[in-house]
Amino acid sequence: MFQSNILKKKVKESRGDQIFSYFNGIFMFLISLACLYPIWYVLVASFSSTGAINANLGKLLWPQDFSLGAYSMALRHPLILSGFRNIFLILVLSLPLQMFMTILCGYFMAAKNVMFKNIIVSFFMFTMFFSGGLIPMYMNQRQLGLYNNIWALVIPGALSLFNAIICKTAIEVIPDSLTESAHMDGAGDITILAKIIVPVIKPTLAVLLLYYGVGLWNNWFNAAIFIQDNELLPIQNILRGVLLANNQTLNQGAGSADLVNQYAETIKYAAICISTIPILCIYPFLQKYFVKGIMIGSIKG
Structure with a gap:
């Protein structure tokens, strides 16, 4: 007392x-x-x-x-509309592929008693620190027929090894008794991965989904290198073009000369808001998973 x-x-x-x-x-x-x-x-x-x-x-x-008026002009600009269409297409194509590859890679790196695992993981880790550079990557894209193609923004980024390591860490926290009992009941690796591991690490997967989504949404450099047609550029490249554009360029796509002179600066701010608001609207739905997901595996015992 x-x-x-x-x-x-x-x-x-x-x-x-x-x-x-x-x-x-x-x-x-x-x-x-x-x-x-x-x-x-x-x-x-x-x-x-x-x-x-x-x-x-x-x-x-x-x-x-x-x-x-600035929003009206921005939304009437044909390249802004095509930019949104392209970025949503990239998200639809990339996110399922990236999550699938990340889960498989994380599950492999977390698995025990796998033949040649250390050697294979060493090759994985090597790619985190060394790469061929921009010119070999550009030549590779052209030889594969991916230049000026939307797939040039999807396939090369299908896996982030950093995110796969986060997924691996989350999988390693799962007690071995869960997977061992499933093996004893006759479950295979695919069944264990789909029905045990994925539901348990759902917070981590939500965080990785946010990482991939934000990375795709903000990525403009690859499109600037590998995409030639303006109609295939994602919204961030269009936004960059609008910010650097002069009044004549805006006049060609957004409206009359008087309107362009009136909103020459504000249309740039409106384009920034239009390209930023969608990703901000998604974050609150994943916020509850963020801290929990990223901290899984950071403390053991």
């Missing part, structure tokens, strides 16, 4: 601790503000006019001359 009363008493902080907590809170608030304000500026600027942005450089807190 005496100990419980002591625990219930509020521990009084020293004056030095209070001062530290006060300034630490102010410092973290300023850091958070510095990180959030650029995002808020882009969002507010997308609903403003070009004149308002030029008149309030760097200090735009609320939409000035509120208008949806």
Whole structure:
């Protein structure tokens, strides 16, 4: 009873601790503000006019001359529409393939008593640190007939060894008694993988799905190298083109010269918001798995 009363008493902080907590809170608030304000500026600027942005450089807190014209122009731009179509096609083709390859690779690396396992895993690890470089990869893509093809953005990235190692770590945490009892009941590796391992490591797979999805959504370099036709470019490459475009280029795809002059800057901010919002909408559905999934296997015992 005496100990419980002591625990219930509020521990009084020293004056030095209070001062530290006060300034630490102010410092973290300023850091958070510095990180959030650029995002808020882009969002507010997308609903403003070009004149308002030029008149309030760097200090735009609320939409000035509120208008949806920039979004209307951005959504009418044919390349932005094709960019969204291409990135969704890439996600549909890549994500199932990447998750399938990652689970198989992780299961193999976590398996015990496999012949030549150490040698094969050594080859896997070698690819994490050494590669042929950009020019051999470019020549390889052309010889395989993947140049200027949507599959050039799908097949080369079918497996991330880093993600496979995360999957391997999650599988190793599963008690051996589960898989051993399944083997004794006559279950094969495919049955064990599909009905025991995959359901158990579902949080980790959700995190890897998010990793792959964000990586595909933000990847623009491979498309810039291997895709020639603008109609096959994903949204991030189109966004880069819009950010670097001049008024004449926007005029060809988005609207009249007067509208382009009015929204020459805001259409760029609108394009940033349009390309960012979809991936932000997906994250809350996977957030509950994120910390749990990434921490699986980090502590044993």
